[in-house]
Amino acid sequence: MANFTKQAIETAFLQLLNEKPLNKISVRDIVEKCGINRNSFYYHFQDIPSLIAEIITASTDRLIEEYPTISTLDECCEMAFRYALRNRSAVMHIYHSVNRDLFEKSTMRLCEYAVTTYIDTAFPQHQLPEADRKAVIRFIKCQIFGMCIDWISDGMQDEALEELRRISRLCHGLPELIIERSRDDH
Numbered sequence: 001m002a003n004f005t006k007q008a009i010e011t012a013f014l015q016l017l018n019e020k021p022l023n024k025i026s027v028r029d030i031v032e033k034c035g036i037n038r039n040s041f042y043y044h045f046q047d048i049p050s051l052i053a054e055i056i057t058a059s060t061d062r063l064i065e066e067y068p069t070i071s072t073l074d075e076c077c078e079m080a081f082r083y084a085l086r087n088r089s090a091v092m093h094i095y096h097s098v099n100r101d102l103f104e105k106s107t108m109r110l111c112e113y114a115v116t117t118y119i120d121t122a123f124p125q126h127q128l129p130e131a132d133r134k135a136v137i138r139f140i141k142c143q144i145f146g147m148c149i150d151w152i153s154d155g156m157q158d159e160a161l162e163e164l165r166r167i168s169r170l171c172h173g174l175p176e177l178i179i180e181r182s183r184d185d186h
Contacts, residue, residue, distance in 0.1 A: 006044045008034040010055055013048075017090040022048075022097040052099050059083070060106040070118040073175075074168045077144060080110060081151070081161055088156050095152050107148055111141040123179055132182040140175060 012034035016025045027048065031041050045051040063080060084091050094103050115137050128136070147167070151160045 005036060005040055008036065009041055009044060009051065013051055014055065014087070014090055017093050018087070019089070020093075022093045022099065049099055049102070052094060053102050056094070056102050056106045060110050063110060064113050067114070067117065069121045070114055071121055073114060073118050073140070073144070074165065077114070077164055077168075078161060080114075080148070081164060084152070085156060085158065091152065092156065104149070108141070108145050111145045111148070112137065115141040115144065119175070122175070128179060128182055129186055132186075136175065136178050136182070139178075
């Protein structure tokens with residue numbers, strides 16, 4: 001029953017967040033939407049920011065679980081972009097709220113996971129020095145993170161997926177080139 005109530009709270013909150021900005025949503029709105037009392041809300045969550053943190057973390061965890069291996073960064077980026085587009089209003093409301101840091105931390109965590117998993121999947125035979133491996137992961141993750149934040153700050157336009165595919169085609173082979181240069185240097 002507790003998991004059912006917790007899920008009902010999260011679902012009601014996301015529905016409200018897709019309808020109106022975060023600063024217009026109260027605990028009262030959430031409990032009325034899912035038909036529970038305030039004590040039930042506070043049993044599961046300390047406040048609305050803790051609810052947001054839980055939802056963002058759980059969403060990030062689900063996306064990571066869906067991709068235990070990543071053979072192309074395109075695949076992972078496109079999946080994340082499509083997920084964000086399905087929840088566009090909620091993403092935009094959180095992004096433009098005081099809770100933006102939670103969103104950015106989870107986005108960075110997802111980017112780091114995707115790049116690390118991609119490097120480990122696509123280049124298992126390469127023996128990169130650890131310092132170079134970390135540098136490659138940091139460089140690519142920051143590029144993807146920057147693209148994500150830029151896309152969101154520009155209003156999450158649908159054509160961004162095609163632009164992502166184009167950038168991917170233009171940068172095709174870049175990770176391989178970086179890794180090859182690292183191997184040549186050592």
